[in-house]
Amino acid sequence: MRLAALLLLPVMMLSAVAAPSIHLERAAEVTESIQEHFWDRKSGLYASKSGGKEPEMIxxxxxxxxxxxxAARHDKKYRPVMRKFFDAMEGYWDLKVKIPGYEPARTQGGNDKYYDDNAWMVLMFLEAYELTGESRYLKRAEETLEFVVSGWDEELGGGIWWHEQHKGDGKNTCVNAPGALGCFRVARFEKEADAAKWNAFGEKITVWTVKNLQAPNGLFSDAINVKTKEVNRAQLTYNAGLMLRVFLSLHARTGERFYLDEALRMGKAANSLLDQATGAYRDPIKWAHLMVEADLELYRATGDKAYHERAVKNGAHHYATWKKSPAPDLITQASLARELWLLADHETPVGVEFWKKSDKPKAVR
Incomplete structure (x- = not known):
């Protein structure tokens, strides 16, 4: 090879690494728009509607x-936003009860909390902890998980209720799936005895959910009514996505092939959740982005590009919809921003490295 070509090689390699990420650009665009139209810098909270004053529900x-x-994985200017937002959400944290948890709106005490709302927070706080190493995120994840699992009882053989006050009489996949995943992921950061406790609880939730709510195609029904035992057989993307991640988490920790096979069976069955006209998931993005997250995790676990391509197709459709006419509500736009940052993670060194570490089971202390 000529000397000139040798001298150019490092530059060529650097250019390849530094190739722009279309998803990174789109994620930054959407998030900056949200910051402009929804964020109240003074309070640290986000409005529920564009240009509105009423803070979003939990x-x-x-x-x-x-x-x-x-966003904070890729742009450090979002680190202080993340901290301020976390502090501002203390207004939803109900300290007036034996086991604190997040209320749907800023707490007045005594409101009917959703166990699933809290289960999502566990997962997000753990991700914030992995990103920053700041112990307050782990502490709040642990505290919130204690509230989530307090919703378990032995009616119908177990399971976590959807509502704290049992409104609607339902035990739903949308709380039991993230509840189980939260147990497995919290366990990664605990000492041996506590890790064993959380893993055992997560397995107990998983067994109950599979027994009561898994459909023959591998996906999951929405809920079961505890009083009537009637099953709502609707199959929604966020239920599929979280249970798929539960199986991947079990496989990563135990190495048992059965769990990976179940995740793959669900990954294949999720094609039934696609809109054939668009190639994107048929559900609203507030649910569908969680299936996209599962697709990306399944892609990392297996290397099967079909799951990455399915995620990319969803991202393209959802971004085009936003570009044409941004939704007025925060949760829709926030779901898009989250989806695009996750896609950007698979096109950037910082994102690839983050998930390489996060996906790997950690040795208990």
């Missing part, structure tokens, strides 16, 4: 927090 706030965590 579910949408949790989705937005996940988007900010994704």
């Amino acid at each position: 579910w949408g706030s949790g989705v937005m927090f996940s988007a900010v965590v994704g």
